[in-house]
Amino acid sequence: MPKILVVDDEEGIRRVLVEFLAKMGFEIIQASGGEEAIELLRPGLEMDLMVIDMKMPKVGGLEVLKEKKNLNDVRPVIILTGSIDAEEYYSSGLKELGLGPGDVIYKPVDLFSLLDTVKKKLHMAIE
Amino acid sequence: MQNKIIDKKGPKGLSIFQRLFISYFGVGIVIIVITGAQYYLYKQKAIKKELKSQFSNALGSSIAYFDRIYTSRIRGDCDFIEKSSVFNSFLSSQKDEILLTKPLAEQLFLHFTNRAGGIYLSARFIDPKGIERVITKGNKRLRNYVSLDNFPPTDILHSKIYTLFKRLKREKIDAILFEGPFEYGGKFTFFIGTPKYDPEVGGFAGAVIFHCDLTDYLKHLDGYVFYNEHVASLFTLDDELIFAPGQKSLLYRHPDSLKNDNPLSFYIVSDTVKIGSNNQALFKVVLGISPDIFHIESKNAFKDSILYIFLITVLIIILALVMSKQFSIPLVGLVTSANRLAKGDLSTRVNVNAGGEIGLLVDSFNNMVEDLQKTTTSIDNLNKEIAVRKKVEENLSETLKDEATSRKIVISMLDDNNQIREKLEQHIEDLKLTQDMLIQSEKLASLGKLVSSMAHEVNNPLMIISGNAQLSLMEEIQSEAVKNNLKIIMEECLRAKNIIRRLLKFSRPSKGETKEVDINKSIEAVLGIMEHQFKLDDVEIKRNYQENLPLITIDEQQIQEVFMNLINNAKDAMSGVGAITITTFLEGDFLRLDFKDTGSGMPEEAKKRLFEPFFTTKEKGTGLGLAVCYGIIKAHNGELKFESELKKGTTASILLPLGGGKA
Numbered sequence: 001m002p003k004i005l006v007v008d009d010e011e012g013i014r015r016v017l018v019e020f021l022a023k024m025g026f027e028i029i030q031a032s033g034g035e036e037a038i039e040l041l042r043p044g045l046e047m048d049l050m051v052i053d054m055k056m057p058k059v060g061g062l063e064v065l066k067e068k069k070n071l072n073d074v075r076p077v078i079i080l081t082g083s084i085d086a087e088e089y090y091s092s093g094l095k096e097l098g099l100g101p102g103d104v105i106y107k108p109v110d111l112f113s114l115l116d117t118v119k120k121k122l123h124m125a126i127e
Numbered sequence: 128m129q130n131k132i133i134d135k136k137g138p139k140g141l142s143i144f145q146r147l148f149i150s151y152f153g154v155g156i157v158i159i160v161i162t163g164a165q166y167y168l169y170k171q172k173a174i175k176k177e178l179k180s181q182f183s184n185a186l187g188s189s190i191a192y193f194d195r196i197y198t199s200r201i202r203g204d205c206d207f208i209e210k211s212s213v214f215n216s217f218l219s220s221q222k223d224e225i226l227l228t229k230p231l232a233e234q235l236f237l238h239f240t241n242r243a244g245g246i247y248l249s250a251r252f253i254d255p256k257g258i259e260r261v262i263t264k265g266n267k268r269l270r271n272y273v274s275l276d277n278f279p280p281t282d283i284l285h286s287k288i289y290t291l292f293k294r295l296k297r298e299k300i301d302a303i304l305f306e307g308p309f310e311y312g313g314k315f316t317f318f319i320g321t322p323k324y325d326p327e328v329g330g331f332a333g334a335v336i337f338h339c340d341l342t343d344y345l346k347h348l349d350g351y352v353f354y355n356e357h358v359a360s361l362f363t364l365d366d367e368l369i370f371a372p373g374q375k376s377l378l379y380r381h382p383d384s385l386k387n388d389n390p391l392s393f394y395i396v397s398d399t400v401k402i403g404s405n406n407q408a409l410f411k412v413v414l415g416i417s418p419d420i421f422h423i424e425s426k427n428a429f430k431d432s433i434l435y436i437f438l439i440t441v442l443i444i445i446l447a448l449v450m451s452k453q454f455s456i457p458l459v460g461l462v463t464s465a466n467r468l469a470k471g472d473l474s475t476r477v478n479v480n481a482g483g484e485i486g487l488l489v490d491s492f493n494n495m496v497e498d499l500q501k502t503t504t505s506i507d508n509l510n511k512e513i514a515v516r517k518k519v520e521e522n523l524s525e526t527l528k529d530e531a532t533s534r535k536i537v538i539s540m541l542d543d544n545n546q547i548r549e550k551l552e553q554h555i556e557d558l559k560l561t562q563d564m565l566i567q568s569e570k571l572a573s574l575g576k577l578v579s580s581m582a583h584e585v586n587n588p589l590m591i592i593s594g595n596a597q598l599s600l601m602e603e604i605q606s607e608a609v610k611n612n613l614k615i616i617m618e619e620c621l622r623a624k625n626i627i628r629r630l631l632k633f634s635r636p637s638k639g640e641t642k643e644v645d646i647n648k649s650i651e652a653v654l655g656i657m658e659h660q661f662k663l664d665d666v667e668i669k670r671n672y673q674e675n676l677p678l679i680t681i682d683e684q685q686i687q688e689v690f691m692n693l694i695n696n697a698k699d700a701m702s703g704v705g706a707i708t709i710t711t712f713l714e715g716d717f718l719r720l721d722f723k724d725t726g727s728g729m730p731e732e733a734k735k736r737l738f739e740p741f742f743t744t745k746e747k748g749t750g751l752g753l754a755v756c757y758g759i760i761k762a763h764n765g766e767l768k769f770e771s772e773l774k775k776g777t778t779a780s781i782l783l784p785l786g787g788g789k790a
Contacts, residue, residue, distance in 0.1 A: 010587050010591070012587075012588075012591035012594075012595075013587060013590055013591055013594065016590070016591060016594030016595060016597075016598060017594070019598055020594070020597070020598060020601075023598075023601065082585075082586025082587045082589070082590060106586075106624075107586045107587060107589065107590035107624075108586065108589040108590040108592070108593040108594070108620050108621070108623075108624055109590065109593075110593075110597070110617075110621075111594060111597045111598075112597075
């Protein structure tokens with residue numbers, strides 16, 4: 001089953017995501033912040049998709065995504081954020097990293113629609 | 128005051144001051160032209176004179192110098208050719224002459240070459256046996272000489288030497304060679320050489336070369352650039368020109384004729400000096416100066432003259448100003464006083480010190496005014512008395528006037544008072560409204576900041592709440608009631624998200640892009656989304672568009688949000704049944720859109736708080752709709768207003784400026 005890396009500083013959110021995605025049959029790796037995520041990505045963590053928050057203390061989501069790009073890591077990403085909304089996408093710096101509005105999901109989210117996006121990213125069949 | 132009078136034009140449009148100034152200035156200019164021209168002529172003469180005297184001085188010392196040229200024996204040191212070091216030492220010794228001898232020769236050619244490092248002498252001759260020989264300096268052969276027949280004719284000096292030697296040989300007299308002046312070894316020199324003919328041998332025996340140092344001579348002409356100019360010309364005893372340095376062609380002319388019409392275009396400044404050897408005059412030297420030098424001096428003189436003219440002109444302008452002013456001030460004073468007098472001011476006096484006829488004029492004017500004042504005072508007293516009597520009469524008749532008239536006046540005054548009061552109240556009302564709007568906009572601004580920082584923090588807890596609710600829903604052990612409650616939690620979370628989104632939008636300045644749109648099409652696009660639902664709800668949409676409205680530059684997305692809000696409000700006001708009439712038309716420079724509903728209308732309280740955030744009359748409203756609309760329309764420099772009548776309905780009107788509202 002595909003592996004998903006979940007990066008969010010709020011434990012409550014991580015817990016919801018992990019529980020839900022695990023229930024849906026995915027293998028989950030967690031990171032409680034940007035630094036931890038980078039530490040995992042650098043040695044070439046085995047995973048198929050990353051779900052990441054934007055606003056985190058110390059190292060934010062944008063920094064992690066920049067580092068990921070520097071590592072020539074092209075594995076798919078879903079940005080799950082409460083800190084920006086759709087209109088702020090253009091000033092968020094995501095566009096410059098080659099990430100489109102379709103890569104961003106805004107909190108709070110219907111978990112099943114998140115599941116649809118995950119499946120789409122992993123080219124899996126949507127029920 | 129005085130200035131104004133000065134500006135008053137005379138019969139021909141000029142003031143006294145201007146006329147005086149012009150005449151003084153004119154006379155001054157004539158004087159300048161005459162004196163300037165004379166100064167220039169004087170300066171030119173002086174230059175000529177000075178130059179001549181300088182040359183005369185120079186001449187004195189040069190004559191003495193030329194006289195030093197030696198007489199030398201033809202026979203003497205014959206070793207020159209074999210020991211060329213003799214020639215070397217001659218050049219470096221700066222002696223005046225050297226004797227070049229050689230074994231008998233049919234022809235001898237001498238040439239001086241001015242090269243870097245010094246002057247070189249070379250010679251070619253053909254000895255009696257017909258063998259051509261070349262004189263060399265040291266071991267180095269200086270130059271390959273051609274034979275007489277193809278001697279370089281293009282070089283002036285060469286052809287001159289050639290001609291000279293041929294002629295002198297024909298006449299069996301000494302040959303002459305002349306070159307210079309030029310700079311050599313820090314000295315200004317020229318050379319004259321004469322090959323010697325020996326009757327005993329029947330051919331040339333050698334040459335005498337005179338090496339003339341002109342340095343002292345030129346010192347007398349200090350300050351002039353002579354080195355590239357004509358200085359000296361050489362003539363034969365028959366007054367034929369042999370050589371004029373710098374002259375590009377050989378002209379044989381009589382020196383006297385030079386003095387008259389300057390065919391060589393230089394000024395002769397010396398008498399003829401005869402120089403020669405063996406006490407026998409060989410040639411004449413004439414000293415002259417190029418006209419170029421004179422032109423330079425002339426130019427300087429001209430510059431001086433211009434400066435002189437400029438200074439004199441400034442002086443004349445100042446003088447003319449002062450003199451005109453002195454003359455015109457008393458006159459201007461007179462004019463001023465006369466004007467005052469004409470206006471009835473009898474206390475006026477001319478207060479100027481002036482002598483002569485003008486002084487007399489000022490005095491008699493003052494006297495005249497004094498007399499006039501005295502006479503007028505007595506007339507005035509009479510008039511005053513008459514006036515007092517008249518006034519008393521008038522007062523009497525006034526008091527006798529009808530009482531009814533007075534009443535009418537009082538009533539009309541009261542009416543006026545009422546009108547003023549009404550206007551005042553209107554103004555106060557307007558002021559209050561403006562103040563309210565100001566407070567409103569301040570509130571909105573500070574609220575915006577708060578909302579944007581807060582909104583970010585609320586989404587995360589919402590996510591956790593809704594996420595957990597969703598996870599719980601997935602468990603299978605719940606009762607229907609719990610499931611329902613969990614669904615409500617989820618829905619409410621989404622509603623909160625929606626509120627936050629709208630709050631964010633409201634608090635953030637728009638970054639939207641503007642474009643030219645047809646406003647009718649814009650409304651249609653909104654109706655396209657909403658109309659289906661409206662039909663279900665029994666709400667009718669009536670379109671009353673003006674066709675061919677001009678395009679308007681707006682942020683279409685924002686404006687459409689306003690439309691959506693207003694239409695939704697209209698629908699809500701009608702409790703879901705009725706008609707909404709949308710009218711578009713041009714009103715002056717504005718495009719106007721009216722959204723008229725057939726609803727319940729607004730109470731006074733609602734009208735006042737219409738744009739206040741969080742004020743709502745709806746059960747589920749956020750109270751942000753109209754506040755957002757207001758912000759959007761303001762950003763477009765437009766206007767949003769409401770007219771409402773209870774139980775009849777409300778009309779919301781948007782006015783958008785045609786001239787491109789949004790910055």
